[in-house]
Amino acid sequence: MEESVAEPKSLTILIADDSDTDRLILAVLVRRLGHRVFEAKNGQEAVQLFQHCDPDIVLLDALMPVMDGMEAARQIKILAGERMVPLIFLTSLSEAEELAKCLDAGGDDFLTKPYNRVILEAKINAFNRMRLMHQALSSQRDLIRERNEQLVTEQEIAKRVFDNVAHTGCLDAFNIRHHASPLALFNGDVLFAAPFPAGGMLVFIGDFTGHGLPAAIGAMPLAEIFYGMVSKGFKGADVLREFNQKLKKILPPGMFCCGGMIETEFKHNQLQVWNGGLPDGWLVRTSGELEVVPSRHLPLGILPSDQFDDSMDTLATEPGDRLLMLTDGFLESRNAEGQLFGDSGIRRALESRAGTQHPFDAVMEAVGHFSASAADTDDL
DSSP states (O other): OTTTTSOOSOOEEEEEOSOHHHHHHHHHHHHHTTOEEEEESSHHHHHHHHHHHOOSEEEEESSOSSSOHHHHHHHHHHHHTTSOOOEEEEEOOOOHHHHHHHHHTTOOEEEESSOOHHHHHHHHHHHHHHHHHHHHHHHHHHHHHHHHHHHHHHHHHHHHHHHHHSOOTTTTSTTOOOOOOOSSSSOSEEEEEEEOTTSOEEEEEEEESSSHHHHHTTHHHHHHHHHHHHHTTOOHHHHHHHHHHHHHHHSOTTOOEEEEEEEEEGGGTEEEEEEESSOOEEEEOTTSOEEEEOOOBOOBTSSOGGGOOOOOEEEEOOTTOEEEOOOHHHHTOBOTTOOBOHHHHHHHHHHSSOTTSOHHHHHHHHHHHHTTTSOOOSOO
């Protein structure tokens, strides 16, 4: 950084002044400081020369014929774009309003007539340091932008590979409603669904610790295990044990997956549910009665295989009953005052819904209204 802001031996400086004498005196002083000089007699010439010589600093008289210095300053700032070109007005003006107009036009400082060599050199060196620091910051910004674009491209490619592995299965089935609004291209929330060969369906909802790509890495092996085992007829408990064993092996300490496994048996009108670390689920009866489906187990990837409990709760159901499972992003949604939506928000949404409103729509509408004016802080 020190080398990048050191004053160079020579700068290119554009001087615009309609007074031949003043322009000659200033040009001589600047050349004696070791800089290269281009001269213009009015604002129009200054704008034309700016495009030709690409100066590092512009010294511009405020009052000139054809085009005054303030209009020339506006056009030069437009031509400079994002590049910082310090613009110093040469003026004998003393009224505050007139000087303020120069700054409003894009000027960065003033140099009063008659010129003082020491002040001139100090101003040139000071603004050159600012110019070089701006260049360094702009280069770093462009590099960050380039790296970010490269990262996004790589993640998009990885996401396509991930989607090919973690395909949606039968999430488009008539009896499934689902929503996902990740904070990033990759996220730690997963949802799998697949039919059993002999009838029924297995659904898994998971929430890995963290956000983004690190949180999504563990989802790929789970997807392969899930779809591979279900296609062969393995039940939910078998898949859970395989999930836990795999995650315990591959995840670093402190990382795990909160999950819920739902196994449907339509012939017997019942659900088998395993909840490990997710928020409590809700069984919404056709009568409107609500039953909590509690989280009874630790998340996947924490316990060794010999301590892992794969037992699932059996829920007797009737046609029209609905099971609601969700990740903690809903409970942790906040409003503008910083209040949490929480379990109480879910209960209020379910209890206050209209008789024909689907529980899914009631919850989505409620959390949307609650956090409409606040930024998202988690995957939903």
